[in-house]
Amino acid sequence: MGQKRGRDSKSQARESKKQKKAVKSSVESEGNSWDGVVGIDDLNWKEVALPDRLGDASGFFGLEEIDGVDIVRSTGGGQIRFKAKSGKPNQSILKAPSGEDNGEEWSGFSDGESTDKTAAIPIADAQPAKDEKKSKNKKESKEPKEAKNAKKAKATKTKDAQPARDPNLKAGLSFAALLEEAEEDDGVDVSAWDKLGLSPEILTSLSKLKFATPTAIQKSCIPAILEGHDVVGKASTGSGKTLAFGIPILEHYLEKRGKKEDEAETPNSAPMALILSPTRELAHQLAKHIGELNANAPDTNARIALLTGGLSIQKQQRQLSGADIVIGTPGRVWEILSTGSGLIRKMQGIKYLVVDEADRLLSEGNFKEVEEILGALDRKEQGDFPDMDEEAAVEEEPSVRQTLVFSATFHRELQQKLAGKSRWSGEDAVDKKDSMEYLLKKLNFREEKPRFIDVNPAQQMAEGLKEGIVECPAMEKDLYLYSILLYHPKHRTLVFTNSISAVRRLTQLLQNLQLPALGLHSSMAQKARLRSVERFSSPTADPSSILVATDVAARGLDIKGIDCVIHYHAPRTADAYVHRSGRTARAGAVGKSVIICAPEEVVSVARLAAKVHVRNAKKGPVKKLPLESLDIDRRVVARVRPRIDLARKITDASLAKEKISAEDNWLRAAADDLGVEYDSDAFDESKGKGRGRGGGRHLKEKQDSSITKGELAGLRAELKHQLSQRVNIGVSERYLTAGRIDIEALLRGEGNDSFLGHLDPLNF
Numbered sequence: 001m002g003q004k005r006g007r008d009s010k011s012q013a014r015e016s017k018k019q020k021k022a023v024k025s026s027v028e029s030e031g032n033s034w035d036g037v038v039g040i041d042d043l044n045w046k047e048v049a050l051p052d053r054l055g056d057a058s059g060f061f062g063l064e065e066i067d068g069v070d071i072v073r074s075t076g077g078g079q080i081r082f083k084a085k086s087g088k089p090n091q092s093i094l095k096a097p098s099g100e101d102n103g104e105e106w107s108g109f110s111d112g113e114s115t116d117k118t119a120a121i122p123i124a125d126a127q128p129a130k131d132e133k134k135s136k137n138k139k140e141s142k143e144p145k146e147a148k149n150a151k152k153a154k155a156t157k158t159k160d161a162q163p164a165r166d167p168n169l170k171a172g173l174s175f176a177a178l179l180e181e182a183e184e185d186d187g188v189d190v191s192a193w194d195k196l197g198l199s200p201e202i203l204t205s206l207s208k209l210k211f212a213t214p215t216a217i218q219k220s221c222i223p224a225i226l227e228g229h230d231v232v233g234k235a236s237t238g239s240g241k242t243l244a245f246g247i248p249i250l251e252h253y254l255e256k257r258g259k260k261e262d263e264a265e266t267p268n269s270a271p272m273a274l275i276l277s278p279t280r281e282l283a284h285q286l287a288k289h290i291g292e293l294n295a296n297a298p299d300t301n302a303r304i305a306l307l308t309g310g311l312s313i314q315k316q317q318r319q320l321s322g323a324d325i326v327i328g329t330p331g332r333v334w335e336i337l338s339t340g341s342g343l344i345r346k347m348q349g350i351k352y353l354v355v356d357e358a359d360r361l362l363s364e365g366n367f368k369e370v371e372e373i374l375g376a377l378d379r380k381e382q383g384d385f386p387d388m389d390e391e392a393a394v395e396e397e398p399s400v401r402q403t404l405v406f407s408a409t410f411h412r413e414l415q416q417k418l419a420g421k422s423r424w425s426g427e428d429a430v431d432k433k434d435s436m437e438y439l440l441k442k443l444n445f446r447e448e449k450p451r452f453i454d455v456n457p458a459q460q461m462a463e464g465l466k467e468g469i470v471e472c473p474a475m476e477k478d479l480y481l482y483s484i485l486l487y488h489p490k491h492r493t494l495v496f497t498n499s500i501s502a503v504r505r506l507t508q509l510l511q512n513l514q515l516p517a518l519g520l521h522s523s524m525a526q527k528a529r530l531r532s533v534e535r536f537s538s539p540t541a542d543p544s545s546i547l548v549a550t551d552v553a554a555r556g557l558d559i560k561g562i563d564c565v566i567h568y569h570a571p572r573t574a575d576a577y578v579h580r581s582g583r584t585a586r587a588g589a590v591g592k593s594v595i596i597c598a599p600e601e602v603v604s605v606a607r608l609a610a611k612v613h614v615r616n617a618k619k620g621p622v623k624k625l626p627l628e629s630l631d632i633d634r635r636v637v638a639r640v641r642p643r644i645d646l647a648r649k650i651t652d653a654s655l656a657k658e659k660i661s662a663e664d665n666w667l668r669a670a671a672d673d674l675g676v677e678y679d680s681d682a683f684d685e686s687k688g689k690g691r692g693r694g695g696g697r698h699l700k701e702k703q704d705s706s707i708t709k710g711e712l713a714g715l716r717a718e719l720k721h722q723l724s725q726r727v728n729i730g731v732s733e734r735y736l737t738a739g740r741i742d743i744e745a746l747l748r749g750e751g752n753d754s755f756l757g758h759l760d761p762l763n764f
Ligand SMILES: Nc1ncnc2c1ncn2[C@@H]1O[C@H](COP(=O)(O)OP(=O)(O)OP(=O)(O)O)[C@@H](O)[C@H]1O
Pocket: 170, 171, 172, 173, 174, 210, 211, 212, 213, 214, 215, 218, 235, 236, 237, 238, 239, 240, 241, 242, 243, 407, 408, 555, 556, 557, 558, 582, 583, 586, 587
């Protein structure tokens, strides 16, 4: 029989990796005497897939089910236990310990459950698990130094034990690696980390994660942070900045824990670090990445609370109360802190404040909340400084916490101020409340000048990135986007647009062309946002997956195997170009970034690219633009044009129908409320006649939506037929089938030159 349970019981089931192992080993140690009866938390529950339209409000999200179990009631009558159905092996109903490949698809980001087992983040409210570990840790802390060193040696001795994996292909580990690693895996040689003075626990974790060498930013920042400095770190996208601050934070956690055990102190539940992120997806990813470091470190169980909007605030509040590390977006962090209950007081004791993607956090829409948070961290309670006003008290008191500020881009003014090359204007800044300078001052660095660490001042873009530009008429971007995708099959591609409506339209358009496209923008429900990222990044996803996104995906997202970033709309700023393009060619891998550019955009795009590639004086000026001009074979374009025309008609009609029906419903409801009669024709007529803004658009939408079901079906059938046709360009016998060209032939490089146009420089 199948069983279902709600999310609450799942939350009771949270436990550390150790506990999971314990279930398995106790089962194993019981050998033949085990009767196969297990508790609810030992079962391999699977989340029930719910239709998308249920959204977040269903209340059913998180429902879980299990097949193949029988209920066993204990003789005492109370407790319900479970057993595999007859004919099924006993082990088949047990959950797999984390890190063990149980053959299931990785479930990726969960709905705010930073505590989810698959997320590998020990949870803030799993106190028993932690306490259990503490007693173990206590024993371990008495371990003589030699034993620890031996352990360290073990972490390093496994050199050459592993088949050589491409050392560059660690990108996206946060999404997939735990599935790939067998638990018995001894890891890689980590002796290259020796000089950084890390603990055996962290070295073991790095070894298991197969991070053999620290990246440049890690090498420079980790010692500086461990020495207690404020650090401003700048390094190109995908260069490992997360662990540059994540490792010292976990080191501090281990040190603090060690001290407490020595002094037999009771555990302090105040968080030791607050990490701010500009987007929800990035916050989730930071939690996963640091969570993995934590989960792979023996006997390390730092609890991470993930505070992001769109998910249950109560759950996050609960997590916060027992957290060691708090990661979140400023809006939600402030929402929770400002609820009172002593949370601000607790947060004032943090040892680290991390501002990730700092240029964005300090300058854009997050200003108000960041200001509130920073203000609250330094606010003195009344009576702390009886003779001073609050502002003066803050000025006088040197901060106990270290402030760590990271990004791949810092605009010049911010960089100069952070590097201490230009002075902050003091009093003035407080008046200019909306200035970045004011926030910088509020960061309240403990040192007069933070350490400014820029590991590659001459280069903002990742080493392995190739940049291209495709010119086309403004109205033909769809056609050229599709053509580029055809040239680039079986590769994960991220397409950036500048508007939410473009994301909606392009996603549907590509889906109508039978391409596996997903959308991501900030107006989507949070659950749907996470699901898009999860589906796109899943190791089992279609290798041709396409994510169409606004700049909400531009910062920080670390998804394995994104080979190509396409800018459907040119980025608005040079920094946006750097961050968008930085979603590929991460962690030493290669990748391509292509801007689709209308003639009227060429000048501004060239200016933008030149800005990004300005070299420092020593290296001399850049000789030519690094953007390779790509010619798409016009014959290919001409042949796929009918497909695009059909797909556009279908997409426009469906979107217009959806919009008009939503508007109609809304107006009908409003008319009902007002007690008047709603005449949609009269309303439309008045709207269509209007010469004001949007009149023409409304008329077009009306026309698009007036297409009948039959006509729509006819268009679909025609498109299907088109997609099944060869696109024979006369030079090559290769053809496009169902939207994809013959990739095998492409890879063999057989006679494709003329077919491919002049794409060779980017090795498409
Ligand atoms: N020492 C290391 N060796 C190999 N891979 C690493 C190492 N450190 C981190 N990585 C991997 O590099 C990838 C990029 O790391 P991370 O997301 O921290 O980059 P980032 O510099 O913060 O990028 P962005 O500026 O885009 O946010 C991740 O997949 C991570 O697993």
